[in-house]
Amino acid sequence: MNGRRRVMGWGTLDCNNLTVSGARGGVTRDVTHTLQVSTSLGVSASLGSIILLFILWRLFKVTKEVVEKEYRKRFFKRNGGLLLQQILSSNKVSVDKVKLFSLTELEKATDNFNTNRVLGRGGQATVYKGMLIDGTIIAVKKFKVQGKIEEFINEFVILSQINHRNVVKLLGSCLETKIPLLVYEFIPNGNLFEYLHQQNEDLPLTWDMRLRIAAEIAEALFYLHSAASRPIYHKDIKSTNILLDEKYRAKVADFGTSRMISMDVTHLTTVVQGTFGYLDPEFFQTSQFTEKSDVYSFGVVLVELLTGQKPITLLNPEEAKGLAPYFITCVEENCVFDIIDERVMKEGKKDGIREVVNLVSRCLNLNGKRRPTMKELTLELEVIRKLEKKSNAQEDHNELVISEDYQYWDDNSTILEIKSVFDLSSRTPILEDIHSHTI
Template identity: 85%
Template sequence: MILKFLIHVIILVTCPIHVNVSAQHHRPIAKPGCDSRCGYLPIPYPFGMKGSECYAGKWFEIECRNTSRYRNYNHAPYLKSIGVEVTSIDVEEGTVTINHPVYRSNCRIKDSQPLNQSLEGSPFVYSQGYNKFVVVGCNIIAFLQSNGSEASGCVSICDDHDNVDDIGKMELLNTDCNGKYCCETSLPLYLNEYTTEIKGLKENGTGHHECSYAMVVKQDRNSYQDYTGDPLKSYYSLTHGAVKDLDMVPAVLEWEILNNLDLKLPAGHHSHCYDTNVTSSRYKRSGRRCSCEVDAYGSNPYVAGGCSQPANLRPNAYSNSDSYSGSHHWYIERTNRTKSIIKGVSISFGSVVLLLVLWRVFKVTKKIVVKKYREKIFKRNGGLLLEQRLSSGEVNVDKVKLFSLKELEKATDNFNTNRVLGKGGQATVYKGMLIDGTIIAVKKFKVQGKIEEFINEFVILSQINHRNVVKLLGSCLETEIPLLVYEFIPNGNLFEYLHEQNEDLPMTWDMRLRIATEVAGALFYLHSAASQPIYHKDIKSTNILLDEKYRAKVADFGTSRMISIDVTHLTTVVQGTFGYLDPEFFQTSQFTEKSDVYSFGVVLVELLTGQKPISLLCPEEAKSLASHFIICMEENRVFDIIDERVMKEGQKDDIMEVANLASRCLELNGKRRPTMKEVTLELEGIRRLEGKSNAEERHNELVRSEDYQSWPWDEYSSTSEIRSTFDLNSRTPTLEDVHILTV
């Protein structure tokens, strides 16, 4: 850009009479003959107004309504099909920002009905990447229900002395909503409708609560700095005013051109279109989007010429046909022209030299500025502290690496959205490939935390060396928020594999028992076998990944903490996932190793039953899978909820042993729960008995098929003797038992 500008300046200076500046060409954003603005907002195609030829189907029709809400503007745009006000449209990102209502509960005259704004069948979904489900209130649990089954939620707690009226005066402008007074959680993918439910938080999970607020709201992902250069928290900077005064908040809808629209998209030299699946998980291609090759303000790839470059400054033909008579006039003219040529060449040569000098200065200055900036970011992200840890030997240099930003940008194609493996409340994970061919997963955090905590977490993960824990490869400290680099795990997570089964890859009883044993072993290692005990704090089936051989890998240590040997618990704010959280944690706010045991117990019940941890469609007593399982255990009807495949493939005694173990993990009193060491030993014992039982069955079938004349009673007696050394009524095998079974 600077080089082009300097060239234009030189042309204008050296050849002033030969250049005629042409008017800049404006890119079209709407179809010819269609209105391109409503009040304060430009309306780009595929959105449009009035005639049906101005927009791509009824869903994209904009209604320009009379309003007096905006200064200097008498009209405001509304999405006619949904009836919501539009505040911005971005055709490059495929988003439209709308004003979305706030849901209130127990707020008397301002109470609102549950939201039921359906986008089913439309090209719109609520954006998971741009929005959050935010709840403000005291001691409440809020649920977001989608299509009657998909759900998410969060918990907001307050101190006893907090005034509820003060909560209503809180502003979201500089709030991070970490669970105190305000909480947030991510939206599920492909969300096209939802309802909201708020309950009081008591021991039984129900009860009266004061005025509370819930909303789907746009989260501002831009970072700001104050005069000292330090970053400011500004998560919801577009949401101004106290919560109690908010009727509408900004929310973002993502859109695509649906296949059934059969719309002919423009083909140009500067635009390209590609397949998308924004609105449906059932199809790999549910629609298409377009983008301009050159990102420029005001471009629109959906109309012809919308991506064209502005017209450059072009020289026009110029001729001067002065007539002279006589040789004297001819000589004067020739002399003047020669002087002009010499002067022009001298000026041009000097300008070229000046241009080269300025370009060189610009390149060197830019390089210095970038280097200084990255050094500043490196120091602010704790680079010096980490280098100190590396040099001290606290971190194994052979195991971890400090990656450069350039290296990771090349590996992930500049963090291309097509490389996204998954999105969570705190981070987005991208797939990448290093120069040596190593496939990696790069975790890019959305919110900046305390540097000391990040460095400590990096040090913790660098010390973990277990086959069932995702391996940390390194980090990058040259960005505003540090990046973490992990090994790539190809087969998704346990939640998807368990609840979206297919006959080609069934979740067998043997596989479930093996995965449970592997996860238990990994947690046992973290709690006791690592150099310092580590509490994971967010054990759930989505954080258990499956490698190429479908072996379990515990992942996502974003909330984990390393604990000193002499510390038995950790006091913290509410973090974790509803349905897996230890109930004792709500009473004490103290996280212990037994809290991880409770979460593992929920995963174990998931494996036994094949059911999700939370189901809002079930009766009140069965919404929580853990509670429903405990009730079934107490009423001796646990086999009613065990998965059919488990009942078909497993031995009833072994299934009951695992169910009893899960029941002990879900004890409300943490002291009565087993340790992960005891859980691991018991699961290993059950697996060995299961394997031995299957081997005996195959052996007996072989003997019967060959119709032996005599039975090898001696061999059978020795086998029975070995089996009898293990007490089937004991819940925890001893090391001696395991040794005997191994022999």
């Protein structure tokens, strides 16, 4: 009646509680099932999201690679890659000597072209110092947007064919960028202009070093003019384009404006370009560049080495004095030794200096045909160097002989002579007696 029944042997059973208890058990099972379903759905949704994200990431990566590839192709064409391919296919360039660097590789090497890595800046390019993964130190030349792409192609083609110890070595290039890049061996001691005009007293530029550097530059230019597969005119010889390696050996650099010519060609008719102070006056007047134009520029570098002065002196904002014509004037007025560097006058032999002065005068002749060739200059500089070394060796030998004779004379002769004076005379010797016996 009241929801209670008696069950035999078991007492009473509360039917209401049984009903309620059954309901509660059903709810619990329903909640558990719902949670399980929700969890499964959540895991499935999360897994699906992860898969979707992975697919999107792969799609983005593939798309990015395709876009970058298209950009590289576009940059390759814009940077003269098609022209370069055409030149390479003509077998005019030895591609085995150069490597194709990736942009990523060079960015890592230069710390993303950090301004702290800048080695130098020019009108057409900036040079950065870098280090490859294998530890090789490099110099990366980054051409400017407004620069002429022909200069990049020209330098690449020329340096790919040159193999000379006194010419900077090209390691490779990169065309995957908006701005083309060239990669060179790193030359640690800067350029000749800096070393000459900002001298360190701890490591001065001696006369012997100046002669050696001059001979090395001459040898490199002789190689370019006569020994390369085709004659090459550098067209921008100056002290800032002469680099110095770890042993301060000269390395001719910057071939952006250089030209390779046929064997039967004697000159190039081209737009006048070059560096004021080094520019051949004859080229300036005729627009015809010859191998003797390089000789004139080399002569200006020789004047720098002789005098220690800069190629251009600014007397005032409106007037500039060229070192080359001033040097020739001093030669004509017989006062050239007044402008020779003090260290050169102190360390060099006057005859040797005079020989170099004569060489310079011939290099700076306004008539290009009367200038010597680089072969002649190379041979004559080597002769001057040998004579200087021979003279120095002879002087050292004479000093050694005098030193040995003096030591023996001081230890024995002087004492004996002084003693004889005392023995032969009863009077006290005076200074004149001693002097007359010892000279």
